[in-house]
Amino acid sequence: MTTPFNKRENNISSAQKESLSDRDTNSKVVLQQDAALEDQLMMLLLNNEVIAVKLTDSKIINDPIQGLRLLCELVNQVVSFAEKKLRVSSSYLQKLLVAQSESYPNVKLLYLNKNRLSPDTVINLFNGWASHPSDRQPIFDEIRSALINIISAYFSLFGSSFGSDLIKKQWEELYLINIEELNEIVKKIRF
Numbered sequence: 001m002t003t004p005f006n007k008r009e010n011n012i013s014s015a016q017k018e019s020l021s022d023r024d025t026n027s028k029v030v031l032q033q034d035a036a037l038e039d040q041l042m043m044l045l046l047n048n049e050v051i052a053v054k055l056t057d058s059k060i061i062n063d064p065i066q067g068l069r070l071l072c073e074l075v076n077q078v079v080s081f082a083e084k085k086l087r088v089s090s091s092y093l094q095k096l097l098v099a100q101s102e103s104y105p106n107v108k109l110l111y112l113n114k115n116r117l118s119p120d121t122v123i124n125l126f127n128g129w130a131s132h133p134s135d136r137q138p139i140f141d142e143i144r145s146a147l148i149n150i151i152s153a154y155f156s157l158f159g160s161s162f163g164s165d166l167i168k169k170q171w172e173e174l175y176l177i178n179i180e181e182l183n184e185i186v187k188k189i190r191f
Contacts, residue, residue, distance in 0.1 A: 030163035037085075037162065038162075045175075048077065052074075052182055061189055065126060067186065068123065068140070072147070076116045079092075086161055088154075094115075096154075100150060101146075104145055106142040107147075122143060125139075126140075133191075140191035141191075148182060148183050151182070152175070155179065158171065158175075
């Protein structure tokens with residue numbers, strides 16, 4: 001039986017039910033978007049792993065020029081993903097390079113060609129090095145650290161694209177492990 005008192009309750013219940021239904025629909029959409037992004041990021045990590053495996057090859061460890069090329073290729077792969085899949089501004093890489101140059105001034109030796117890193121200047125420096133080879137190691141250590149930090153910054157940016165806090169946290173844990181492993185791999189390259 002509907003009375004003036006429970007009529008209002010019925011109206012509120014209907015409105016609440018509708019609101020809950022909308023939230024469920026929105027939650028499903030967010031979860032679907034997060035799942036799609038998560039799948040794409042897993043593919044990116046797999047592609048990155050292919051390059052990381054190449055970086056562990058003894059030929060690469062003993063050929064720092066190839067190691068630097070591969071590390072730049074890795075950064076460029078991440079940048080390309082960011083631009084294509086998440087529509088990240090092409091100026092973001094430039095901003096990261098400028099920010100990294102404050103701590104690692106030698107990263108300025110890298111230049112951008114169509115918003116992709118080019119290691120050519122650094123390779124020319126390496127090939128023309130006249131001083132003792134051990135003197136060049138700090139320069140290349142700076143460049144290596146800056147490049148790892150740039151990848152990490154992009155990965156952090158990717159995490160902010162998730163709607164779910166749980167998936168965002170899982171991604172952060174995963175990419176931090178990935179960055180740590182990559183850092184250990186590239187530290188073995190002797191310039």
